[in-house]
Amino acid sequence: MWLTAEQALEKLGTKPQTLYANVSRGRIRAKPDAADVRRSLYNAADVMRLAERNAGRRKTETVAADTIQWGDPVLPSAISTIVDGRLYYRGRDAAVWAEHASLEETAALLWSSAAVETAPAAISEGVPSLGQAFLLLGQRATRDLPTLGRSPKVLKIEAQDVLSTVAGALAPGSTSLPLHQRLAMSWHRPDAADCIRRALVLLADHELNASTFATRVTASSGATLSAAVLSGLSTLTGPLHGGAWQGVASLIEEVKAVGAGVAVRKALAEGRSLAAFGHPLYPDGDIRAKALVSRFNMPASYAELAATGEELVGEGVNVDFALTAISAAFDLPENAPLVLFALARSVGWLAHAMEQVESGHLIRPRARYTGPAIEATLKL
Known part of the structure; x- marks a missing residue:
């Protein structure tokens, strides 16, 4: 199922630039609208997953799936980390x-x-x-x-x-x-x-x-x-x-x-x-x-x-x-x-x-x- 930009924005509650950014990051799949090549359609499942994640309504299995895809940390490591937009190597700003x-x-x-x-x-x-x-x-x-x-x-x-x-x-x-x-x-x-x-x-x-x-x-x-x-x-x-x-x-x-x-x-x-x-x-x-x-x-x-x-x-x-x-x-x-x-x-x-x-x-x-x-x- 595919959504128009207006429908996707309504479900996400975000600005158009945020929608485009999620597409560019690969979080939401998009394709040209056959009825109007100037417009795009957005994958409904991807949109709903992000909407649920933003609203904090994820089920346990959804949390596990999202952990594999840019989710929460899954194992401990002392080698590097990213905090407040900075990359650190063993505590040193890279x-x-x-x-x-x-x-x-x-x-x-x-x-x-x-x-x-x-x-x-x-x-x-x-x-x-x-x-x-x-x-x-x-x-x-x-x-x-x-x-x-x-x-x-x-x-x-x-x-x-x-x-x-x-x-x-x-x-x-x-x-x-x-x-x-x-x-x-x-x-x-x-x-x-x-x-x-x-x-x-x-x-x-x-x-x-x-x-x-x-x-x-x-x-x-x-x-x-x-x-x-x-x-x-x-x-x-x-x-x-x-x-x-x-x-x-x-x-x-x-x-x-x-x-x-x-x-x-x-x-x-x-x-x-x-x-x-x-x-x-x-x-x-x-x-x-x-x-x-x-x-x-x-x-x-x-x-x-x-x-x-x-x-x-x-x-x-x-x-x-x-x-x-x-x-x-x-x-x-x-x-x-x-x-x-x-x-x-x-x-x-x-x-x-x-x-x-x-x-x-x-x-x-x-x-x-x-x-x-x-x-x-x-x-x-």
Whole structure:
């Protein structure tokens, strides 16, 4: 069942901008109205779920379902959190930390470890390769020892080795320079090194996102650290996670062709999600994006989109926009946003994998059955 904008707004009790923001965040599905392509229709079930949530009338099973989808915390972690629109790494403001820290220093902070160093890459030349990262992690996943029964001290040593494996694929080079400099050199863009450093630090962890949850589930089984990181990397590639930069890049192409105003209005009228704007955990704007976009000269098309989107959508740009803008500003390879994301988040995945192992708990949620009626069975 689908609702008009007027019907949806009546049930939600919100302003049109809030409705559009929920569509752009993926909370409410929308489609063009066949009777009038200038209008959109909104999924009634999505609207009612949000209306009930706002009114505090959720049933127990609804609470459980919403917990999995941007809901309440489901497991304890001391690694990172988001409070009042700020991201914190073990109690430290990540945006402030990113002013000076490297990814290696961030790893030491998140792992509660001494200094973290990565070995120089075995490949002295080449370009960052996600495929190579998958290959090397896959080889390690069946070769390394399981985490079960091993001490935190030993796992921290192994975590450095796993990070070196990922870095060898994503920041190739035989130098022992910090990872942000290695990556800048592999792209032949030394002037991008500081922006790369900031991005790597700000992307190192982000609480219990999809890839981190996948990592923790894998680690909870006692699997190898490399297998846990491989789970995270696989999940990261999805278009609703680390692959969201592609939606931003597509929108930018539209902006270049018809202008930001036309492009954004068209997307909203068609009920399309706008990957460049908003984040459910940052109602006042993605602090990571704010910390990044002020550090380089944004290309004209990106600046136009940012200003227009904030006016029409009512949301600021997010970190996916910032990464794509950095790539354009420094003429980095097309997949640079995902490479940056993967290298940085490997640090967080390893932190969460080790924390999960230390907890000693297997993550095994239950499913709410929605299939055909259960047939009667004669008890013997």
